Amino acid sequence: MSDLIYAGSDSLIPDPVAPFEPGLDALSTGQGHLEITFSKADEKEVQRAKDIIQDMMKRGYLIFIDEGDGKLKRVKRFDPEHEKYIIDDPQPEHKPEEPESSTGKKRRGRKPYKKSVDMRRTRATSVPPTAGG
């Protein structure tokens, strides 16, 4: 091992380009962050993950998801029945038609579009509420 270190090799650092695995990482105290990977978890663990996500949303945790593209998006709501995260969609593929108003004027302001993302196809990281610093 010392030969590798003095040779300046980075082979001691494991390959970070591991396959993307959907799941949940909940930052917490004590034993470290709670990690649940859906491909390795049974249905009981998945249900536990859903319960924890709902609890986190109630407590004001921030949840960010990665759909496998490395970009993080903030979760606005969670639908446990359909196992979907609801996020803001910055570039919606389809914009719904706006109803015509009685005065004939167009509605002003940008309407927020929501997108639902399957829980079992994303990796979520939760950040607890801050105590300051």
Added chain:
Amino acid sequence: MSIAELDSEELKEAVKDTLGEERMPTWSELVRIMCRIAQENGEWGGYPIPLDSLPLVLEERHPMAQTLSGMSFDNIRLARKRGNNHPEERDDPPLVEYVNSWYSLSRRCHVTILRVMPMGGETVFVVQPDFGAERLVSMLNLFEACDVWNIDAEVAAQSKLLAMVGVHKFKQYMMTGSFLETSSRSRVTYVFRKLRPTVAMAPYDRNKDESMKVLACLCLHPIGYYETTWAGVMCPTDDVIAHLTMMRGDEHLFWRKANQHPAWIKEAGL
């Protein structure tokens, strides 16, 4: 059974069940005991652990906020010596009343104005110079917080950080305790540091290749932290992950939630 309801006999029982004998636990054993109690109570987030001399500061909505906020074992011993269950239950009138405080950049000191009650409410000022020794004390206090951090938690957090930032930045982090990342949205460059606030920098003039200026040092501890230190209740790399995740996921929110320290004060950690 919650930690708030445990009296000394019940805590002794919890210690005995975990250790197999009645004795004072070590810090790492205490961490294990608290994790076990949290698990039994269904608290998946774990319980923060008080230290000897550094009071704990928790976020308001934490289930243990009312019980553990402001707590240190020294405070408990002091309260028991005075014959009260909790230091805040004492009826002694305050000797001084806080009026105002600020940092004087020209004199490099903290100025605090107090009203002294035994002197008929006379106003006095206290000057606290900002020099190396104070900053050294803040650093040395981190060693006390080490007692309650779990090394397995730190290793797991470093694995996650490696997956988030890649080999090059992770090597920087392992060697120097920090790494840089520039936001693709705002073009602000962040220096993420272990056990220090995140430094946000931007060039003086984006159109020219000039030196950078420090915008602010962003301090943010999820769940809780120990007073007068940069130590959070989570292991150090989990705090870094929290900063990095918020910056990448919602940069505006990161700035809103963090305390923005100017670069020249002790709290900035520069």
